[in-house]
Amino acid sequence: MDWTALWLSLRLGVFTVALLLPIGIFVARRLAYGDIPAKGLLEALVALPLVLPPTVLGYYLLTLFGAASPLGMAWQALTGNTLVFSFEGLLLASVIVNLPFAILPMQRGFEAIPEEVRDAAACCGMSPWQALRRVELPIAWPAVLTASVLSFAHTLGEFGVVLMVGGNIPGETETISIAIYDRVQAFDGAAAARMSALLLIVSVVTIAMTFAFSRRLGRRLD
């Protein structure tokens, strides 16, 4: 078992979810409450990582993050490191790849809150921030949890984008899925099997939790 790779993957997953939650809640609410222009375009952009081949997405992110790009140069000027082939670059890529996994479930969750209930929160004297904390999140929390679990599990499993943007640097960008590939290449079947079994268990638990939460959300709103 490659503990370094596992630890890196877990860290990447936790940071990805931590960054995605505020972004996802903000975007999902705007999409759900439908008060924005070009909603269709934004929805399509959010869903794009679902259908784009990971290598293609990885290629564009690599170009976007590269040392010659404005983003890459700004990052280098700021931190002294390159954005590509670093944990930070990997994290940024991971957030972008996981946008649909975070936003789509949350959008469904916020959409399920009747407009009148949100209006009632305002009429009770709650500011938009208080309404989010005291009414919207308590009603939509199963969707938020589903989004977190999905993004976390997907981060553990992501391969193509990670390889393109992060490469395969142990302790910096070598995640567990890349370690599995690495072990197979090295004819270390036993290690590959152990790590694969671990990811399989994580995936099964994730799906089970997701289904349980969506059922719970459905029941609450009956």
Place this chain on the structure above:
Amino acid sequence: MELRQSAPIALDARFEAAPGEVLALVGPSGSGKTTILRSIAGLYRPREGRVSVDDQLWWDSSRGIFLPPHQRRVGLVFQSYALFPHMTAIGNVTAALDHIPASQRRRRAAELLELVHLPGLEDRYPPNLSGGQQQRVAVARALAREPRILLLDEPFSAVDRETRERLYRELVAMRRRLSMPLVLVTHDLNEALMLADSVSLLHHGRTLQHGRPADVLQHPISVQAARLLGHRNIFTAEVVEQRPDLGFTVIDWNGHRIEAAAAPQLRPGDTVAWVLPASKAVLHRRDRPSRGTTENPISGIISEHLQLGDTTVSVLQVDGTQSHSITFQVPAHVAERNRLGVGERASVSLLAASIHLMPSETKP
């Protein structure tokens, strides 16, 4: 309050309400009633207008003032009640009590639930409350903010008839204790007549008429208003003569000479519309004709006869015409005694004082 816009929803309405006054916004669905209510609460922002409550300006488009809904002291009872599903009854009420110290909130919420006659159900969640009970929680929650104005959006539409009647009585009792104006949105004119001090009749977002409920009902300003008020006896006629000495205006309706309530601004030869409430066409008794039968008598054959609870509604096909009929309403026992039924002959008197003349819809 006044507001105007042409799109996306056309609006042109203005009204005022005094503290303790119940104002009913009446109109068919799609007439903009709910939009007006939401505009008062700040949940909807039309192009142009002004909302002021007491001496506070909540919104003035010309001066760029807009107070967001959570800063307006407004109580709104939603049509679907919109209770917070994750909070208990008392939790819902407490949620609107941020303006008082935390230590007093629970006691105040309990008082409010008592005010709406909901003791013992404080800890129930909304799905475990009946429609009427949810409505009471919604009213308690709306009152919790100590609102400057209380808005009720079709509050009685989702409960059964028995509960509705009890809620009417409670609202009548409660409004005596409230010191803020109350705006009630309803499509039910009877509800407005029973509960409101004034009504605004709305159509396509526009105020057609505003006034005391009985005035509006008996003196609609136009044929359109009369139709919205549910009048069935709306006809056109020609002015024959003015009789200021008798307090009548005489009109000719398909050869019938009819005395109507005086409308001195009309001149002989004018085309007018007239309206008569169904309850003001008085049936002539078969067994004992009385003196009143000389007042605008109309005879014909009954073509429709319908019993609605304690009253019956009949349509009288007027003799000598194909398309003219008078709808009249009598108590069920009167209908029975006079053997009213489809195909029977009957005569009625149209009470002159209740015949209201309006401008004709089709210009001559």
